[in-house]
Amino acid sequence: MTDAPRLTAKRFHEHPGVEDWRVLFWGAHAHYACDSFAHAVELASAIGEVAAAVGHAPDVDLRPRGVTIRTATRRDGGLSAADARLAQGISEAARRLGCRSDPSTLMVTGIAVAQDHGADVRPFWAAVMGYDLLGDEDAIDPQRRNPHIWLHELDPPKPGRGRTHIDISVPADHAEARVAAAVAAGGRIVREEPGRWWTIASPENHGVDIASWPDVEDFDEDPGGGADEDRPPTSD
Numbered sequence: 001m002t003d004a005p006r007l008t009a010k011r012f013h014e015h016p017g018v019e020d021w022r023v024l025f026w027g028a029h030a031h032y033a034c035d036s037f038a039h040a041v042e043l044a045s046a047i048g049e050v051a052a053a054v055g056h057a058p059d060v061d062l063r064p065r066g067v068t069i070r071t072a073t074r075r076d077g078g079l080s081a082a083d084a085r086l087a088q089g090i091s092e093a094a095r096r097l098g099c100r101s102d103p104s105t106l107m108v109t110g111i112a113v114a115q116d117h118g119a120d121v122r123p124f125w126a127a128v129m130g131y132d133l134l135g136d137e138d139a140i141d142p143q144r145r146n147p148h149i150w151l152h153e154l155d156p157p158k159p160g161r162g163r164t165h166i167d168i169s170v171p172a173d174h175a176e177a178r179v180a181a182a183v184a185a186g187g188r189i190v191r192e193e194p195g196r197w198w199t200i201a202s203p204e205n206h207g208v209d210i211a212s213w214p215d216v217e218d219f220d221e222d223p224g225g226g227a228d229e230d231r232p233p234t235s236d
Contacts, residue, residue, distance in 0.1 A: 004073050004080040010218040012079050017088035020101035022171035023215045025108040025148070026140075027072030028083055030090065032099035037064040043099050050089035056082040058090070059144055067099070068106070070144070075134060103171045110148045110167040112209070117153055125149045165207035175212035182208070 009023035021030045034040040044062050047069065051057045058071040069090060073080035094101065115121050122139050126132065131139040131149065139149040150167065170178050172195070179198045183189065186203040196213040 004082070006074065006078040007080050007084065008218045009079075009215055012084055012087075015084040015088065017091055018084055020091045020094070020103065021087045022103050022106050022173075023079070023217075024106060024169040024171070025110060025167070025211070025214055026077035026144070027070045028079055028087060029068065029070050029106045029108070030087065031066055031068045031102050031105045032094045033066040033102050034099050039097070039099070040064065040067050043067050043094060043097055046093035046097060047090055050086060050093055054082060054086045054089060056086050058086060066102070066105075075140075076138075104174050106171055106174075108169040110150055110169070112150045112152060112165050112167050114163040115151055115153060120151075122149075122151050125151070163207075165209060167209045167211060169211045169214055172212040172215035175210060179210055182210070 012018065012021075012023060012028060018028075020032075021028045023029075032043060034043060040062055044060055044067055047058065047060055047067070056071070056073070058069050061068040061070075071083045071086050072078065073083055091101075113121065113125060122133055122137075126139045126149075129139065129141070129146070129149065132142050134140050137151050139151070141148070168178075175195075175198075179189070179200065182200050187200045187208075189198055190201050190207075191199040196211075196216070198210045200208045200210060202208065
């Protein structure tokens, strides 16, 4: 990971040949359905060739029914032109091999932990999870496999009340369907900025934020999993 100039989601999507890709938390993602494990291995091998040619390696999740790819240039998930080139090459390889893009399967999950003003419980969460600290608010899996932890203050403050909720990043063109499914299953929308994020309460009042803003953001900087002004208000 480098500190190369950041490419916003909007500018990433403007590159031709990246239509299969969606920008979620921590980078650009794509999923390709395959006919068998051997077919998926064939695609993974082709991805390795593209990565070698571009000089930029992605994260690859290989499963019997398909391959999921994540690419980012910066540790905070920021993109660069290299990610767009890599995405273009991988998409070309997938089409050549007959693999089918399915962005509806893409999702990144995070855990949001509320803390009192002046408190810093990130060292605890980093220790218990075996994570690295990143920036001022995040703790991340060094292998980039498991949910990130985002630490935030409650507004207004609620001393002595430790709370967590789940953050789910999904493609912008699939977010409203995910929200509708959650509501149909008994959830209720607590707050929302339609087209960007929704806070949903479960039937037993557990909190979930569904975020589509990473796929449409156009801010110059995007610390951690996303620019702070994009994250929903923190009033767990």
